[in-house]
Amino acid sequence: MRRLTIALMASALMVAAPAMAExxxxxxxxxxxxxxxxxAKALFGEIRCVVCQHESIVDSPAAIAADMRGLVREQIVAGRSDDEIQQDLVRRYGDYVLFRPPFKGATVLLWLGPFLLVGGVGAMFAWWSRRRRAAADPLSAEEEAELAAILARDDADKATLSDKTDS
Known part of the structure; x- marks a missing residue:
């Protein structure tokens, strides 16, 4: 019975899904x-779709982009200037609706954020690389003697190996 209920609910959702789509x-x-x-087309390229956010309203397939294109066309026919149209869209959707928002206190992060991020990462990398470049302590006399013995033994092994290959 439980499987039948789940199958019926899944079927109902598949039938209803297209009706619930935008x-x-x-x-x-x-x-x-x-x-x-x-x-109008020049303005479309400067206005960001508020749904897609990475596309202009000329490229966006979203319904709100179509509404925004219609709004821009209506305002052009009404005789408004490009600045007036953009200010109306900013009033409705905020500064983010423009691909080139004005430089002011509220948008300073949009303008300077990428530079601050790159600078911060660079500073952290410089700090990290300096921290890792710690100078090694000099060897003690005992450690130097041990290293010399190892190197002498290594040279002797190489000489022996060389004599065997020459014969």
Missing amino acids: PPPRADAPLADPAQEAR
């Missing part, structure tokens, strides 16, 4: 004026 984005309707459409 709907496909609506098709983009380009602007009638080619100059305005070119301006």
Whole structure:
């Protein structure tokens, strides 16, 4: 009975999964004026998809990217400037929506973070390499005598081996 229940639940989930998925984005309707459409496409490349985060809204297949493209087109038709459109998107989604956010207190980590990270790793590597490069203590007289005996024995073994191979 338990197996039947599990099989029925799994079947129900497989049937319901497509219905629970995100709907496909609506098709983009380009602007009638080619100059305005070119301006919109230039803006699309500067705006980050808030779902994908590594793609611009022109490349993103997410539904919200399609909505953002529609919003940009509507504002272009309404006569807003590129800066006004970007500021409206920043107001809605934050500075992170722009691929080149403004340099200010809230975004200083976005701008300087990579440099600070590389500098910090470099400083840690330098500290670690200096720490590992500790000078060896000099050998005592007893240790030097023992080392000399080992080296002399090694030289004698090599000479004996050399004499055997020559004959």
